[in-house]
Amino acid sequence: MxxxxxxxxxxxxxxxxxxxxxxxxxxxxxxxxxxxxxxxxxxxxxxxxxxxxxxxxxxxxxxxxxxxxxFGYGGPYAPYQQSKRGHIYRLYLDFLLKKKYAYYAFDTDKDIKIKRKECEKLGVNFTYDHKIRMSLNNSLTMTKEKLTKKLKSKIPYVIRFKVTPGLSLKVHDMIRGCIEFNTNYLDDKILLKSNGTATYHLANTVDDHIMKITHVLRGEEWISSMFLHILIYQSFGWSPPNFAHLxxxxxxxxxxxxxxxxxxxxxxxxxxxxxxxxxxxxxxxxxxxxxxxxxxxxxxxxxxxxxxxxxxxxxxxxxxxxxxxxxxxxxxxxxxxxxxxxxxxxxxxIKNKNKIFLFLEKKLKNRSISYSNDFLWKVINLTIDRVNFVHEIWNHTYYFFIEPNYYEKDFLYEIKDKNSIVENIKILLDKLNIDPFSFSQLKCIFQGLKEKKFSMQLIRLAIVGKLKGINLLKILEMLGKRHSIKRIKKFIKSI
The missing domain is CATH 3.40.50.620 (HUPs)
Incomplete structure (x- = not known):
């Protein structure tokens, strides 16, 4: 499985x-x-x-x-929090120490700092690896007696993995194919911190084995860690899972x-x-x-x-x-x-129009506005192309339900002859007194106007309050003659 x-x-x-x-x-x-x-x-x-x-x-x-x-769901390998699995990791650490795949390191921050400066003088980068570990303060460079004494004295230490140099590791990544790496370039990573908690490298490999993980899909930033993890698997004699780095x-x-x-x-x-x-x-x-x-x-x-x-x-x-x-x-x-x-x-x-309907219905209810379901669906179908999120529907449909109380003034300010605005609208009011008040009839009226664009902008401003919105003739048809003319008259008074 x-x-x-x-x-x-x-x-x-x-x-x-x-x-x-x-x-x-x-x-x-x-x-x-x-x-x-x-x-x-x-x-x-x-x-x-x-x-x-x-x-x-x-x-x-x-x-x-x-x-x-x-975690949060239970299962046969609980606990699923690594902070609560320290006793398990300690057992596996003891095995690695016994088999000499790991060692104690007592280096202080001061020790590391001194060694780093020595390396800088020689023109090399400091890395705690096979080339330098024998010159540092760890169990590889001391007698058993000295090690026992340090451990009994409870001197702080970490446990590091002992990388065998000169090995050529070949790992098949399910996305990237064969990846090869030489262990000469691996440092001796810490497996147990000085505070007694396991590091990611140990906990990760042990838990994946215990929990019978067959495939590890993770980000490509973990590719460099994969080779260390392979060595840890080999140290225990385990078969590693299949890796895929995303x-x-x-x-x-x-x-x-x-x-x-x-x-x-x-x-x-x-x-x-x-x-x-x-x-x-x-x-x-x-x-x-x-x-x-x-x-x-x-x-x-x-x-x-x-x-x-x-x-x-x-x-x-x-x-x-x-x-x-x-x-x-x-x-x-x-x-x-x-x-x-x-x-x-x-x-x-588009696939969830019902959620838009419920949102719009609730919005209207909160404003004590009532319209038929059929009208709401017509509004939604007319405006849905403009909506990317459910909550945007109101900004694209409010003018179907409430009269504008504010008009974009920039357009009006640009018109030098303000009297022409009222005259234009009054002429249109007479023309709009038609039956049926339908899209096709309205289209004929506006097509016959000399200043079609200007007139339509004025009417849109009167009906919507701004110069944006769906096809004006559709809006007029939906509102009907009585409500459309009422809004236009209100606009004239505002001017």
Whole structure:
């Protein structure tokens, strides 16, 4: 059975890249009747934010990609928070120490600083690796007696992985193919911090093995860590999972990948739902608060790095599951396009007219305005092409329900002869006294005018209050003769 995991760090809100990682894992699991697991990788306690965990759960739920197992859902490998699995990691660390795949390092910050300066004088970069470890303060350079004494004295230490140099590692990435790396360029990463907590590298590999993870889909920034993880797997005699490193989501402005660090420079939301900064209580709206449908958000996100191999773009979640294939994920980074994101939501607006109807109905009810359902549907069908989000419908339809109390004055100020305005409108009023007050009849009237454009602008201003809106003749027909003439007379008085 395929088992995949989404393993975010609760140091802040999940952004687009994180949710896309979760989505691709979810799609793979569901396609093959596997399990999608949520694991909280909270080994970085210095940056830990408790409300980030609930944010992760709420985000996944809003997106409709809830886990089958894991944090908040339970399962056979609980607890699913790494901060609560320290006793498990210690057992595996003991094995690595016993087999000499790991060692104790007692170097202080001062020791490291001195060694770094020595390296700088020699013109080399300091890296705690096979070339330098034998000149540092660790268990590889001391007797057993000295090591025992240090441990009994409770002198602070970290545990590092001992990289065997000169090995050529070849790993098959399901997206990028064969990737080769020489261990000469790997440093001895810390597996256990001086505060007694495991690092990501140890916890990640141990948990993936224990939880029987078969496929690891994660961002391409983890490619460099993959080779260390392979060595850790080999040290335990375990078979590694299948790896697939996803392409970066890039800023359209060309300033690198989308990340929380450059959120202030983005012109579009970065988070799925609203995030509240714990220190300042500043609210940062997500796609949900800005009016995106979760289905549209997921549809858009799925195509940021993956495509089904044809020109189709609109997919339900069920269809995404059926079509999804790791082989069709791009290798190169993909640009996020705000206009495209809005386009996706518009497609779902068209598919969800009933939600627009309910929103408009509620808006009118709050204003104690009553209209027939048939009239509301006609209004919606006339204006829906102008709407990208449900909440925008009122700005494009209000003039069907309420008379304007304000008129855009810029247009009027440009007219030198103000008397001509009233004269023009009075002439039009007589012409508009027709039956039937229909689109075709109105069209004939306006086509016969000498100053057609000017006259239509005046009437639009009288009816709508501004020079924007759908086809004027459609508006007049919908309002009817009585209400149209009433608004025009009101406009004359305002002038």
């Amino acid at each position: 395929i088992r995949v995991r989404f393993a975010p760090s609760p140091t802040g809100p999940i952004h687009l890249g994180g949710i896309r990682t979760a989505l691709y894992n979810y799609l793979l699991a569901k396609k093959y009747n596997g399990k999608f697991i949520l694991r909280i990788e909270d080994t970085d306690q210095d940056r830990y934010l408790s409300h980030a965990e609930s944010y992760i759960l709420k985000s996944l739920k809003w997106c409709g990609i809830e886990p089958d197992e894991g 392409p970066l989501i890039l800023n359209r402005n060309g300033k690198g990948k989308i990340s929380k660090r450059n959120i202030s420079s983005l012109d579009s939301p970065l988070f799925p739902i609203q995030w509240i900064e714990s220190n300042t209580n500043i609210k940062i709206n997500g796609y949900k608060e800005l009016g995106y449908f979760p289905d549209a958000f997921i549809n858009m996100l799925a195509l940021l790095g993956w495509n089904p191999g044809n020109n189709r773009e609109i997919f339900s979640l069920k269809e995404l599951i059926n079509f999804f294939s790791i082989k069709k994920i791009n290798k190169s980074g993909v640009f996020f396009d705000k206009k495209k994101a809005i386009w996706f939501n518009k497609q779902y607006i």
